[in-house]
Every structure is written in C-alpha cells, then in structure tokens.
Amino acid sequence: xxxxxxxxxxxxxxxxxxxxxxxxxxxxxxxxxxxxxxxxxxxxxxxxxxxxxxxxxxxxxxxxxxxxxxxxxxxxxxxxxxxxxxxxxxxxxxxxxxxxxxxxxxxxxxxxxxxxx
Amino acid sequence: xxxxxxxxxxxxxxxxxxxxxxxxxxxxxxxxxxxxxxxxxxxxxxxxxxxxxxxxxxxxxxxxxxxxxxxxxxxxxxxxxxxxxxxxxxxxxxxxxxxxxxxxxxx
Numbered sequence: 001x002x003x004x005x006x007x008x009x010x011x012x013x014x015x016x017x018x019x020x021x022x023x024x025x026x027x028x029x030x031x032x033x034x035x036x037x038x039x040x041x042x043x044x045x046x047x048x049x050x051x052x053x054x055x056x057x058x059x060x061x062x063x064x065x066x067x068x069x070x071x072x073x074x075x076x077x078x079x080x081x082x083x084x085x086x087x088x089x090x091x092x093x094x095x096x097x098x099x100x101x102x103x104x105x106x107x108x109x110x111x112x113x114x115x116x117x
Numbered sequence: 118x119x120x121x122x123x124x125x126x127x128x129x130x131x132x133x134x135x136x137x138x139x140x141x142x143x144x145x146x147x148x149x150x151x152x153x154x155x156x157x158x159x160x161x162x163x164x165x166x167x168x169x170x171x172x173x174x175x176x177x178x179x180x181x182x183x184x185x186x187x188x189x190x191x192x193x194x195x196x197x198x199x200x201x202x203x204x205x206x207x208x209x210x211x212x213x214x215x216x217x218x219x220x221x222x223x224x
C-alpha cells in the first residue's frame with residue numbers, strides 16, 4: 001500500500017524551530033518529487049515547498065522562503081521540513097504529498113504545528 | 118505569483134444535481150491544473166489532473182475542462198459522498214497556488 005506518514009508536529013513558541021518528517025512506503029520514494037502543503041485552521045490549502053527526486057533542486061512559497069528548508073533522505077525513504085523562525089501564522093496542519101508530474105496524487109494524514117506562547 | 122480564483126465560494130445542491138465549479142487563473146497556465154476534493158478532517162484527494170484527466174479510481178461523474186485561464190469541474194450527478202470542499206491547483210509554475218475553495222453542501 002502506498003503510504004505517507006507525517007510526524008514531528010507540536011506546540012512551539014514564536015521564533016522557535018521544528019523539524020517535520022514524512023515516512024514513505026509502498027513505492028520507490030527515490031523516483032518521486034515531493035511536496036509540503038499546509039492548511040491553517042478553518043482555511044484553505046497553501047502550497048509550501050517541493051523537492052526533486054535526488055534532492056538537488058527545491059522551491060518555496062514566498063511566505064516561508066529563507067525560514068523553511070525541505071530535504072530528503074532517499075536511503076531512509078523520508079522527507080523533511082526544517083522550520084525555523086516560526087510565526088503564529090505558520091500554525092497549520094502540514095501535509096506531505098507525492099508529485100504526479102505537477103499535481104500531487106498521494107497525501108499523508110497531516111501533522112499539526114501550533115506556534116504560540 | 119499566479120492568483121487562482123474560484124466561483125462560487127459555496128453552493129447548496131441536492132443529490133442528483135449537476136454541479137459546476139469554475140476556477141480562473143490570473144495568467145495563462147496551459148492545462149496545468151488539478152482539482153481536489155477535501156472532506157473535514159481528511160487530506161485532500163486528487164480528482165482531476167492536467168485540467169481534464171480523471172485520476173485513477175475517481176468516479177466518472179467527475180469531469181474537468183478548460184485551458185489557458187478558465188477551467189471547470191463538473192459533477193454530473195451529485196452523490197451523498199460528494200459533499201465536500203473542492204480546490205483547484207495550478208502547477209504551471211512555482212510557487213504553485215491553490216484556489217480558495219468551493220464548499221458544496223446539502224440543500
């Protein structure tokens with residue numbers, strides 16, 4: 001079964017850091033580009049970042065550029081999102097998703113990040 | 118960044134109704150558009166990619182059309198399990214951008 005499982009979410013103070021992980025199984029992880037998408041409580045979907053299959057190329061939303069870093073470990077079948085200088089507006093459910101040459105066809109269940117003092 | 122708009126923002130419909138949702142891009146995006154369905158507390162589900170291609174396993178009552186700046190998602194006969202929020206996504210260039218969503222609820 002193709003599956004993505006996020007972890008690492010939690011409560012963090014403004015200005016703090018958090019690293020999210022996304023464990024992939026059931027497919028050849030190293031062959032796929034991957035994305036992070038977030039959704040603030042009661043709000044719509046917001047694309048955050050993507051990484052190519054070997055990790056050599058990344059893209060970011062303007063709202064997170066310079067603060068968030070996407071990376072991957074293909075040997076561990078795991079995607080990461082390092083989040084620094086967190087703000088209240090980063091509070092959201094964070095989803096990892098597999099790329100289907102553009103759109104994303106497989107999503108995890110999400111992990112919740114809350115930025116609050 | 119490319120801006121995506123959707124209309125309507127919400128609609129009420131009955132089982133069996135034909136439902137149409139529109140998505141418009143602020144600039145041409147060829148056919149690089151996907152449609153997603155999201156139910157409360159769940160991850161989004163890809164319905165349509167490349168504007169009109171039905172994702173595997175998605176019922177044929179869902180269809181998409183359009184290219185350039187104007188796109189449409191149609192549900193030919195609304196079923197009880199279709200009550201959800203629908204989002205479009207442009208994957209023409211980075212940053213990818215989603216539309217604000219259309220909530221479909223029961224009349």
